[in-house]
Amino acid sequence: MFGLVQILLYANAFYPNSMQTKKVLITGVAGMIGSHLLDELLKKNYTVIGIDNYSFGHVKNIEHNLSNPNFTFYRVDVCDFETLKILGKDVHTIIHLAAYKKISEKEAAMPTFETNGKGTENVFEVAKMWGCKVIFASTSDVYGMSPDLPLREDGDLLIGPSMIRRWNYAVSKLYGEQMAFAYYHDHGVPIVVIRYFGGFSSRSSFAWSGGHIPIFIRAILNDEEVVVHGDGGQTRSMGFVDDLVNGTVLALESEKAVGEIINIGNDEELSVLDSAKLIHEIAKTGKELKVKFLPMKEIFGQYKDILRRIPDLSKAKALLGYEPKVRLKDAIEKTIKTVRQQ
Ligand SMILES: NC(=O)c1ccc[n+]([C@@H]2O[C@H](COP(=O)([O-])OP(=O)(O)OC[C@H]3O[C@@H](n4cnc5c(N)ncnc54)[C@H](O)[C@@H]3O)[C@@H](O)[C@H]2O)c1
Numbered sequence: 001m002f003g004l005v006q007i008l009l010y011a012n013a014f015y016p017n018s019m020q021t022k023k024v025l026i027t028g029v030a031g032m033i034g035s036h037l038l039d040e041l042l043k044k045n046y047t048v049i050g051i052d053n054y055s056f057g058h059v060k061n062i063e064h065n066l067s068n069p070n071f072t073f074y075r076v077d078v079c080d081f082e083t084l085k086i087l088g089k090d091v092h093t094i095i096h097l098a099a100y101k102k103i104s105e106k107e108a109a110m111p112t113f114e115t116n117g118k119g120t121e122n123v124f125e126v127a128k129m130w131g132c133k134v135i136f137a138s139t140s141d142v143y144g145m146s147p148d149l150p151l152r153e154d155g156d157l158l159i160g161p162s163m164i165r166r167w168n169y170a171v172s173k174l175y176g177e178q179m180a181f182a183y184y185h186d187h188g189v190p191i192v193v194i195r196y197f198g199g200f201s202s203r204s205s206f207a208w209s210g211g212h213i214p215i216f217i218r219a220i221l222n223d224e225e226v227v228v229h230g231d232g233g234q235t236r237s238m239g240f241v242d243d244l245v246n247g248t249v250l251a252l253e254s255e256k257a258v259g260e261i262i263n264i265g266n267d268e269e270l271s272v273l274d275s276a277k278l279i280h281e282i283a284k285t286g287k288e289l290k291v292k293f294l295p296m297k298e299i300f301g302q303y304k305d306i307l308r309r310i311p312d313l314s315k316a317k318a319l320l321g322y323e324p325k326v327r328l329k330d331a332i333e334k335t336i337k338t339v340r341q342q
Pocket of ligand 1: 033056077099100138
């Protein structure tokens with residue numbers, strides 16, 4: 001019996017060194033951003049190879065594309081270097097989204113380092129080997145507690161102490177950013193670092209790692225308590241996935257983006273508590289909004305939640321012509337509509 005590696009080697013023998021500019025590899029394709037990005041790239045006639053280990057993503061996010069001849073999916077872990085190496089051949093750009101996202105104090109920290117560390121190193125190594133460009137998905141979490149608002153790509157970063165597990169996500173992504181620049185400067189790998197600010201859609205994980213908006217939507221539609229951390233006065237700038245995807249495609253297609261870190265998201269600011277009120281108003285459930293306030297310490301221990309997080313989008317606007325188009329209210333409306341249809 002042929003294994004996956006043999007089948008891929010065999011397939012590659014028929015398509016030698018024909019690197020196409022419109023052939024991309026997406027890691028984490030079954031996740032929230034990855035699956036919407038896949039929809040968009042297929043619409044734009046890209047050929048897409050997607051990998052995912054389904055640790056957080058779902059087949060339902062990509063199954064409508066599985067019969068598309070321009071899409072090939074492999075259930076592969078990004079830590080599997082040998083397979084990644086074969087899949088990366090002839091690919092113009094690797095869009096590296098696969099990651100372990102923020103974890104609570106109770107969860108194991110090692111998987112974050114395995115996927116975000118080893119997995120990311122694999123991606124850059126494969127890109128170096130085949131001469132691919134890499135778009136690396138970083139996060140606004142790397143700004144940490146920086147008080148320099150709005151947050152600029154060239155600003156200093158303020159990370160909390162290492163005893164607090166919650167910081168491991170930000171640190172793992174910072175490691176990825178530094179690695180991106182090392183491969184860019186030392187090995188000439190063209191890289192773009194995108195710092196996504198919170199985004200959501202109906203395909204978000206409705207668990208904590210998916211962000212507060214999807215969790216609140218689910219709670220309100222199910223007439224459950226909305227759990228707010230602290231007093232809910234902390235603000236976030238949440239964007240609809242379409243804007244995150246649009247920024248990613250602009251970075252993919254821009255020569256000027258190479259060697260840059262770029263904030264992508266929405267700069268509308270709204271407190272966590274007001275988001276719950278807005279979702280409740282839009283959802284029109286006819287039920288009362290039930291809010292449960294949980295003291296920060298109970299959830300995060302010593303971790304201090306970030307009080308404000310607003311991106312400075314001027315670089316994305318100047319460099320890529322990026323402009324977030326979907327207002328938060330409309331994004332919530334769209335998400336509620338789709339969730340209800342499901
Ligand atoms: N959505 C946001 O608000 C946001 C904000 C900042 C940064 N980001 C970054 O953008 C990227 C995509 O985020 P998302 O919201 O789509 O997350 P997601 O969790 O929905 O998607 C990530 C995907 O990666 C897959 N994956 C995880 N570990 C893997 C591994 N070892 N091998 C193969 N696949 C693996 C998961 O199964 C999942 O489908 C991530 O790197 C994340 O850190 C997202």
